[in-house]
Structure formats: structure tokens, C-alpha cells
Amino acid sequence: MKAPEPLGGPRPTSRDVASAAGVSQATVSLVLGDKWRGRVSERTAGLVRDTARRLGYRPNLAARSLRLGRTRTALLVVPALTNEFFARVYAGASAVAARHDFGVVLYPSPQGTGPAKDPFASARAALDGVIASSMATDALDAFRGTDLPLVMLDSDPADQDCAARVNLDIADGMRQVTDHLLALGHRRFVHLASAVPSWTFDVRATALAAALGDRPGTTVRTVPAPLDVAGAREAATRALAAPGPRPTALVCDDDLIAAGACKAARRLGLRVPEDVSVTGFDDLALATAVEPELTTVGLPAERVGERGMEALLAVLDGRTPPRGDLPVALRVRASTAPPPRS
Amino acid sequence: MKAPEPLGGPRPTSRDVASAAGVSQATVSLVLGDKWRGRVSERTAGLVRDTARRLGYRPNLAARSLRLGRTRTALLVVPALTNEFFARVYAGASAVAARHDFGVVLYPSPQGTGPAKDPFASARAALDGVIASSMATDALDAFRGTDLPLVMLDSDPADQDCAARVNLDIADGMRQVTDHLLALGHRRFVHLASAVPSWTFDVRATALAAALGDRPGTTVRTVPAPLDVAGAREAATRALAAPGPRPTALVCDDDLIAAGACKAARRLGLRVPEDVSVTGFDDLALATAVEPELTTVGLPAERVGERGMEALLAVLDGRTPPRGDLPVALRVRASTAPPPRS
DNA sequence: CCGCCGGGGTTTTACGTATAACGTCCTGCG
DNA sequence: CGCAGGACGTTATACGTAAAACCCCGGCGG
Numbered sequence: 001m002k003a004p005e006p007l008g009g010p011r012p013t014s015r016d017v018a019s020a021a022g023v024s025q026a027t028v029s030l031v032l033g034d035k036w037r038g039r040v041s042e043r044t045a046g047l048v049r050d051t052a053r054r055l056g057y058r059p060n061l062a063a064r065s066l067r068l069g070r071t072r073t074a075l076l077v078v079p080a081l082t083n084e085f086f087a088r089v090y091a092g093a094s095a096v097a098a099r100h101d102f103g104v105v106l107y108p109s110p111q112g113t114g115p116a117k118d119p120f121a122s123a124r125a126a127l128d129g130v131i132a133s134s135m136a137t138d139a140l141d142a143f144r145g146t147d148l149p150l151v152m153l154d155s156d157p158a159d160q161d162c163a164a165r166v167n168l169d170i171a172d173g174m175r176q177v178t179d180h181l182l183a184l185g186h187r188r189f190v191h192l193a194s195a196v197p198s199w200t201f202d203v204r205a206t207a208l209a210a211a212l213g214d215r216p217g218t219t220v221r222t223v224p225a226p227l228d229v230a231g232a233r234e235a236a237t238r239a240l241a242a243p244g245p246r247p248t249a250l251v252c253d254d255d256l257i258a259a260g261a262c263k264a265a266r267r268l269g270l271r272v273p274e275d276v277s278v279t280g281f282d283d284l285a286l287a288t289a290v291e292p293e294l295t296t297v298g299l300p301a302e303r304v305g306e307r308g309m310e311a312l313l314a315v316l317d318g319r320t321p322p323r324g325d326l327p328v329a330l331r332v333r334a335s336t337a338p339p340p341r342s
Numbered sequence: 343m344k345a346p347e348p349l350g351g352p353r354p355t356s357r358d359v360a361s362a363a364g365v366s367q368a369t370v371s372l373v374l375g376d377k378w379r380g381r382v383s384e385r386t387a388g389l390v391r392d393t394a395r396r397l398g399y400r401p402n403l404a405a406r407s408l409r410l411g412r413t414r415t416a417l418l419v420v421p422a423l424t425n426e427f428f429a430r431v432y433a434g435a436s437a438v439a440a441r442h443d444f445g446v447v448l449y450p451s452p453q454g455t456g457p458a459k460d461p462f463a464s465a466r467a468a469l470d471g472v473i474a475s476s477m478a479t480d481a482l483d484a485f486r487g488t489d490l491p492l493v494m495l496d497s498d499p500a501d502q503d504c505a506a507r508v509n510l511d512i513a514d515g516m517r518q519v520t521d522h523l524l525a526l527g528h529r530r531f532v533h534l535a536s537a538v539p540s541w542t543f544d545v546r547a548t549a550l551a552a553a554l555g556d557r558p559g560t561t562v563r564t565v566p567a568p569l570d571v572a573g574a575r576e577a578a579t580r581a582l583a584a585p586g587p588r589p590t591a592l593v594c595d596d597d598l599i600a601a602g603a604c605k606a607a608r609r610l611g612l613r614v615p616e617d618v619s620v621t622g623f624d625d626l627a628l629a630t631a632v633e634p635e636l637t638t639v640g641l642p643a644e645r646v647g648e649r650g651m652e653a654l655l656a657v658l659d660g661r662t663p664p665r666g667d668l669p670v671a672l673r674v675r676a677s678t679a680p681p682p683r684s
Numbered sequence: 685c686c687g688c689c690g691g692g693g694t695t696t697t698a699c700g701t702a703t704a705a706c707g708t709c710c711t712g713c714g
Numbered sequence: 715c716g717c718a719g720g721a722c723g724t725t726a727t728a729c730g731t732a733a734a735a736c737c738c739c740g741g742c743g744g
Contacts, residue, residue, distance in 0.1 A: 013730055024694050029732055041692065061468040062407035063730035066699050071404065081432055082627075087423040094448070105447050106436070126403040229631045259631040266633060285424075289571045289601040290632050291608060355700055366724050371702055383722065405700035408729050 012055045021051040028052070032059070070128050072100075074312055076305075077107040077132035077139050084284045085301050086133065089153070092305025093131060100313055102128075107139055128316060129163075131308040135198045149315045151308050156199040164311035164321035166304060170200060173297035173328040174207035177251060177279050180295070180330060182215060184338045186249040186277060189220040190239045192261055194227055194253040204253050204281070221247065225257050232260025233267075240268055240276070248276055248339035255280035255287045258294050262335065273337035283331055292334035299328050354397045363393040370394070374401070412470050414442075416654055418647075419449040419474035419481050426626045427643050428475065431495070434647025435473060442655055444470075449481055470658060471505075473650040477540045491657045493650050498541040506653035506663035508646060512542060515639035515670040516549035519593060519621050522637070522672060524557060526680045528591040528619060531562040532581045534603055536569055536595040546595050546623070563589070567599045574602025575609075582610055582618070590618060590681035597622035597629045600636050604677065615679035625673055634676035641670050 014032070018025040023044060030036045031048040040048075051057075065071045076093055078086040094104045105127075130143050134155035143150060149163040157165065181189070191208055194201040205222065212218045221242075225235035232252070240246060250265075252258035258280030262272050270276050272292055280287055280296035287294040303326055311321035356374070360367040365386060372378045373390040382390075393399075407413045418435055420428040436446045447469075472485050476497035485492060491505040499507065523531070533550055536543045547564065554560045563584075567577035574594070582588060592607075594600035600622030604614050612618050614634055622629055622638035629636040645668055653663035 014732095015730075025731080026694065026696090026733075027692090029730095030693095033732070035733085038690085039692065044692080060408070060730050062404045062413065063699090064732080065404035066402070066408050066701090066729090067731045067733085069699075081423055081429040082426055084424055084426070087429055090423055090448075103447065105445065106432075229627065256627075256631070263631075263633060285571065285598075286628060286631055289598070289605075289628055291605060356702095357700075367701085368703075368724065368726095369722090371700095372723090375702070377703085380720090381722065386722080402700050405729090406702080408699090408731090409701045409703085411729075 011060075012057045013060065014057070017048065017052045017055055017057050020055060021048050023048060065126070071103075071126050073103040073105055073127055074309065075107055075127050075130045075143075076104050076308075077130060077136045077143070079133060079135045081106065084286075085282055085299065088301035089133070089305035089308070092302035092307075093309040094305070095302075096306045096309040096313075102309070102313070104309070107136070129312045131312055134200065135196060137197070149312060151312045151315070151321075153304055153308055154198075154200045156202075163315045166307040166311055166322075167325045168200075168299055168304065169325040169328055170203045171207035171210075172325075173281065173299070173330065174204050174251075175211045176328075176330040177281075177295075177297060178208060178211035180332065181249045181251070181277060181279065181336065182211075182218075184277065184336060186339050187218050188245060188247045188339075189218065189249050189251055190247040191220055191222045192225045192232065192236060192239065192250055192252040192257050193222050194257065195224040196227055201253055208251060220251075225253070225260070227254060227256055229256055229260040229263070232257040233264045234260075236261040236264035237268065240264060240270065246276070249336075250276060250278045252278065252280050255282045255284045255294060255296055258296065258335070259286055259290050262290060262292075262294075273335050275340055277336040277339070279336060287331075287333070295333045295336040296331055297328050298331050300326055353402075354399045355402065356399070359390065359394045359397055359399050362397060363390050365390060407468070413445075413468050415445040415447055415469055416651065417449055417469050417472045417485075418446050418650075419472060419478045419485070421475060421477045423448065426628075427624055427641065430643035431475070431647035431650070434644035434649075435651040436647070437644075438648045438651040438655075444651070444655070446651070449478070471654045473654055476542065477538060479539070491654060493654045493657070493663075495646055495650055496540075496542045498544075505657045508649040508653055508664075509667045510542075510641055510646065511667040511670055512545045513549035513552075514667075515623070515641075515672065516546050516593075517553045518670075518672040519623075519637075519639060520550060520553035522674065523591045523593070523619060523621070523678065524553075524560075526619065526678060528681050529560050530587060530589045530681075531560065531591050531593055532589040533562055533564045534567045534574065534578060534581065534592055534594040534599050535564050536599065537566040538569055543595055550593060562593075567595070567602070569596060569598055571598055571602040571605070574599040575606045576602075578603040578606035579610065582606060582612065588618075591678075592618060592620045594620065594622050597624045597626045597636060597638055600638065600677070601628055601632050604632060604634075604636075615677050617682055619678040619681070621678060629673075629675070637675045637678040638673055639670050640673050642668055 014028045015025045018028045027040055028048055031040055031045045032052060036045055074097065076090060078089065081087050097104045127148060129149040131151045131153065132140050132143065133153045144161060151164045152162040154167055155165060191205065193205055208220065212220055223235055223239045225232045236250060250261045252261055258278050261278045265272050265276050272278055280294040283296045283298035287296045307322060307326065314321040356370045357367045360370045369382055370390055373382055373387045374394060378387055416439065418432060420431065423429050439446045469490060471491040473493045473495065474482050474485065475495045486503060493506045494504040496509055497507060533547065535547055550562065554562055565577055565581045567574045578592060592603045594603055600620050603620045607614050607618050614620055622636040625638045625640035629638045649664060649668065656663040
């Protein structure tokens with residue numbers, strides 16, 4: 001007996017509410033928009049609200065957007081949601097957005113069967129702003145040079161072409177990793193560096209170099225690795241089987257790479273961490289799923305998303321966005337130990 | 343010399359294009375909407391298109407939605423994107439959507455800091471349909487009993503309250519797993535079953551029971567496990583350390599649980615697969631990241647998303663949606679072997 | 685007694701698009 | 715010669731909301 005609401009029929013409009021309550025449409029709009037102080041009596045306001053609730057009224061978002069010129073929708077541009085890090089970024093952004101009843105829509109994953117040729121085609125007219133990871137470079141260009149406020153995630157501070165930026169203190173994380181390994185006694189390092197071009201990875205390399213720079217007797221070789229376990233395993237195999245003294249520590253740009261490195265070591269008959277230490281980055285679920293559990297750098301992915309959304313809201317509001325890098329923390333687990341005696 | 347387009351100013355409307363081209367707004371709408379055969383000359387149509395391109399015209403989606411009453415937007419309701427399976431479902435759905443210039447928006451992840459109290463608040467008025475996983479039960483109720491077409495993913499076929507359904511042949515997958523283990527010689531099973539209430543998991547249990555039902559001499563004990571590695575490890579530890587003859591095969595509802603089970607076994611001094619075999623479900627990236635690589639059931643997650651979107655488009659179009667379960671495939675890797683002699 | 689003010693509304697308009705309904709030539713045919 | 719009808723557009727309208735502009739009435743200071 002839910003008949004009162006026409007199930008297949010059109011939903012009630014503000015005008016329906018108005019006539020049902022015996023007032024004008026403008027009054028409904030004022031009351032429901034919370035702009036009625038001193039313009040509508042308490043009694044009428046209550047009546048309108050009750051009627052709206054009774055009819056199950058929901059404002060038509062398209063009409064509202066058309067009128068206001070704003071859509072309360074932000075676009076999040078990330079390389080791929082299958083990367084747990086970005087899934088968590090999305091969760092953070094969307095949580096903050098929900099609190100300000102904003103929506104978050106994702107840019108169709110570029111590695112799919114192909115997004116719309118034009119990034120705007122499905123999105124632009126319906127957006128208030130863009131939050132973009134620096135890893136999604138190709139998609140990103142399309143949003144540059146528009147009037148849309150752009151918040152960049154983990155991007156080069158030298159690049160000023162954005163309204164706000166939220167960065168992780170990646171350099172500090174890499175320094176913590178290096179200090180940890182140095183303290184354990186390691187001297188021969190290999191840096192399994194992501195082949196994806198992005199500031200996040202560039203800064204890892206420079207931070208590692210800087211941290212080792214002032215320690216004499218240390219060596220580091222950089223080996224590029226793809227961002228997946230199987231590919232990383234091959235790269236790590238080459239690094240470990242290379243001629244010359246074997247490295248004792250594999251510093252990886254990412255937990256996926258670290259997992260691949262562990263597999264490579266084991267396949268070569270080396271034990272982790274007794275024969276070779278391995279460190280990751282990100283602290284994904286993977287880090288505690290593999291054996292041994294990875295020593296890695298925990299990144300507050302949700303906070304990145306939250307901060308990104310907060311920054312965008314601030315910009316849209318004319319306020320100045322929050323500044324300062326987000327802190328990261330080394331998590332020492334079972335994949336690191338002192339180097340072998342030999 | 344990009345001056346012609348007012349960068350900070352308002353974007354051109356169809357009326358701007360019209361006056362720039364010296365025609366009426368209606369003509370612009372007809373041409374750009376591809377409804378001009380026999381109503382507008384080839385020459386004028388070309389002129390309009392060129393002018394639109396030159397001014398960088400993009401139709402205002404809010405206005406269009408208001409006029410048409412449809413938004414070309416679907417809602418995807420999933421428990422969490424951090425679950426790789428659903429991230430892949432999203433990728434599939436969004437790829438198909440993009441091809442039909444549809445948008446896909448996600449229901450804010452329920453485990454976040456809390457979504458809008460009302461699921462519709464940020465969504466309903468702007469939706470053409472809903473695609474929902476049966477695992478997102480709580481959120482789902484809110485969308486039942488509305489006029490929105492609902493496509494269910496992996497849900498109980500007995501539940502008829504939806505416009506279309508796309509299911510995986512989970513039962514077949516479980517049967518393949520069981521046959522594989524039986525062929526290896528296993529007789530004492532433990533089913534590490536997800537504690538999350540959902541058809542996908544229920545069907546695993548019944549399929550396992552059915553497959554073992556006609557084999558005398560087999561035993562199976564069901565142990566509930568949470569859907570995360572750490573929790574699953576505890577559950578598996580209890581199962582393995584229980585009094586009585588030790589099980590030789592751990593059948594897990596999910597790769598995360600399987601990973602936990604492997605860790606539990608190793609911690610108890612058991613080798614996988616020599617002392618105990620472990621199987622997973624889903625074939626996530628995790629399955630090939632851990633050691634040993636998991637024997638598991640590969641699910642075509644992207645296909646689920648694609649099929650879901652295709653079904654929704656069909657329903658919206660008045661066509662009949664595709665039917666039939668999607669096939670799954672056992673992937674035999676290194677976590678299964680014949681049971682120990684003893 | 686008049687003008688003014690403020691409380692409590694209403695009328696009206698605009699947002700940008702899609703499309704139904706309506707002209708206006710021009711050509712060809714009866 | 716008149717007019718039917720196609721080719722080519724145009725004018726007008728509606729979608730649902732927000733908000734600016736307006737209106738009415740009772741009370742009160744001058």
C-alpha cells in the first residue's frame with residue numbers, strides 16, 4: 001500500500017509541495033534552502049518542511065545546478081583504482097565531500113578500453129573543480145589551462161600551475177628507510193625505482209642519494225622496475241644476479257616492487273631478511289600479507305584524499321587552502337635485518 | 343592569441359554559437375544533436391559545427407538533464423573500492439559507460455567517516471539507474487522500491503526484485519576447486535568461510551557441500567573468517583590447531599583469507615603445500631604476490647562490471663538484458679599438492 | 685493623519701537546452 | 715495562374731529551482 005507515491009510517475013517538485021502546503025513555490029525554496037529567517041513565520045516553515053517530507057520531495061539536482069551555475073561535484077583524476085593507494089585516496093576525498101554534500105566523480109581509468117576521447121565530454125560542464133594525481137599526467141594536460149580550480153596530489157612543488165597542492169613528505173620517508181638500513185649495517189644498496197615518470201618517484205631517488213651522500217663507503221645502483229609484482233621480480237632478479245659484490249639491501253619504490261623483489265630473492269636461493277633486506281613504500285594490505293611482512297613506509301592515503309578535498313573546498317570558498325606536507329612513518333617489520341657476515 | 347575564449351568568464355552557450363553563426367539557437371541544437379536530416383542544409387550544419395568548435399562550445403549537462411529528464415548517469419553501489427575485485431568491476435562498468443557517453447558515480451564507501459545519512463541526498467535526482475553488489479546490503483535497501491532500474495551483481499537468483507542480474511558461476515568454481523583437491527587425494531577439508539552475509543559466499547558453502555556430498559569418506563568443517571589477512575590468520579590458526587586429525591586442505595572463500603591461512607600454517611611450522619594445501623577465490627594481484635602463489639578461482643571482475651552496465655543500458659533502452667552466468671576458471675598454482683603420507 | 689518600516693509572504697525572472705509548433709520561400713503540377 | 719507541399723529555418727515553450735523585486739497590512743513616530 002505504498003500507492004500514494006506514483007511509482008512509475010514523475011517525482012514531486014517544489015511546486016507540488018507548495019500547492020500541497022498552500023504556499024508559493026518561492027516559499028518552499030526559501031524554507032528548504034534555510035534562507036527564511038525573518039521572511040517566513042516559524043509556523044509556515046514547519047508546515048512546508050512537513051509537507052515536503054510527507055510527499056517525499058527531493059530537489060532536482062539538474063535544475064539546481066542550472067540555476068546556481070555550480071554543481072557541487074569534483075573530479076578525481078587518478079591512474080587506476082586497482083591501485084589500493086588511490087582507492088584509499090578516493091575514500092578519503094569522498095568522505096569529506098559527503099560531509100559538505102559534494103559529490104566525487106572519477107575520471108574513467110585510462111588503461112580501460114579507452115575513455116571518451118575528450119576528457120571533458122562526460123565531465124566538464126558538470127564540475128566545480130579537479131583533484132588530480134601527478135601520476136595521471138596524460139589525462140591531466142586536458143584540464144590544464146581551464147578556469148577550473150585544480151588541486152594537485154603529490155606533485156612537483158616547482159610546478160606552480162595549480163590552485164593548491166597536497167604532498168606527502170616522501171623525502172622524509174625515504175630518509176627514514178635509509179637511516180634504518182644504515183643503522184643495521186648495510187652499505188651496498190640497490191634502488192628498485194619505478195619506471196613511471198612522476199614526482200613521487202623522482203623525489204625518492206634524490207632523497208636516497210642525499211641520505212647516502214654523506215656516508216662514505218656506501219654504494220647504490222638504480223634499477224628501473226615496473227609497478228607490478230611479476231615485472232618487478234624480473235628486474236630484481238637481474239639486479240641480484242649481476243656480476244660483482246651482491247647488494248645487501250633492496251630499496252623499493254613501492255610495496256608491489258618489494259613483493260616482487262622478495263620473490264626474486266627466494267627464487268635465487270637467498271633468504272629475506274637474513275641474506276638480503278628489502279623495503280617497500282606505501283604500506284598496502286599486501287605488505288602484511290606476504291612472508292616476511294614488509295618493512296615499509298606508511299602513507300596516510302585517506303588523509304591525502306581528505307586534504308585534497310578540503311583544499312578544493314577552501315579554494316572554491318575563497319579561503320586559503322591548508323599547507324604543509326603530510327607526515328609519513330617507517331614501519332619496521334620482518335623484511336629487514338643486519339647484512340650477512342661474509 | 344587564445345584571447346577569443348574568455349578564460350575566467352562564462353562558457354559559451356548554444357545561443358552564443360547561434361548568434362556567432364548567424365542562425366537560431368534551435369538550429370544549433372538540432373545540428374549538434376544530429377537531428378537535422380532534411381531540416382537544415384548541409385552547408386548550414388557544417389557552419390554551425392565549425393563555429394561550435396571554434397568557440398569551444400560544450401553543452402551544459404545540467405540544462406540538458408533538466409530538459410530531457412534523464413542524466414546519463416548510473417550509480418554503482420559496492421562495499422569498498424579498496425577491495426581489488428570491486429575496483430575492477432568499476433573499471434569495467436566505466437569503460438562500457440564511456441562508450442555510450444554515460445557516467446558512473448560511486449556510492450560513497452559506507453565504511454568511511456559516514457556517507458550522507460540519506461543515500462539519495464547526493465545522488466537520486468541525478469541518476470538513471472543503479473548497479474549494486476549484493477554485498478552492499480545496507481546501502482541497497484535504500485534503493486529498493488524506487489522506480490530506478492536496479493541491476494544486481496552476484497545476488498540470489500531467488501530474489502526477483504530487480505530489473506536484471508549478472509552473476510558469476512561461483513558454484514562451478516567451487517566445484518572445480520573441490521574436484522582438483524579430491525583428485526590430489528585430499529579427504530579432510532576445512533572451509534574458511536567469509537563471515538560477511540552475502541549470496542556469493544552462501545553459494546560457495548552449498549556448492550562445496552554438494553561436491554563432497556557424493557564422495558564417501560570425506561569430511562568438512564566450516565570455520566568463519568573475516569575478510570582480511572590478519573583476521574583470517576587467527577581463524578585459520580584455530581582451525582589448524584583444533585584437536586583431532588588435522589585437515590589437509592583449507593578451502594578459502596577469498597584470496598585474502600587464503601593468504602592469512604598460509605601465514606597461519608607457516609607460523610605453526612607447516613609447509614604449504616607439502617603439509618597442507620590452501621585454495622583461494624578471486625585471483626587478485628595478491629594471489630601471485632605471496633609465496634607460494636595461490637591456487638585460486640579466477641573471476642572476470644571487469645566483465646561483471648561491463649555486463650552490469652550493458653544490462654542497465656539494455657533495460658533503459660527497453661531491450662531485454664543479457665542473461666546467463668559468467669564463467670570462472672580454476673587457476674592451479676603452487677599452494678596445492680597431494681596430502682602428506684601419514 | 686501621514687509616511688515609513690518590517691514581518692510575511694507572492695510574482696516574476698533567469699539558468700541553457702531540446703523540441704513542438706509555426707512560418708516562409710520556391711518549385712512543380714493541375 | 716493558383717496553390718500544395720517540400721526545404722529550410724525560426725519562434726515559443728517547458729523542464730525545476732533560486733532569488734530578486736515587489737506587494738500588502740498593521741503599528742508607530744512625527
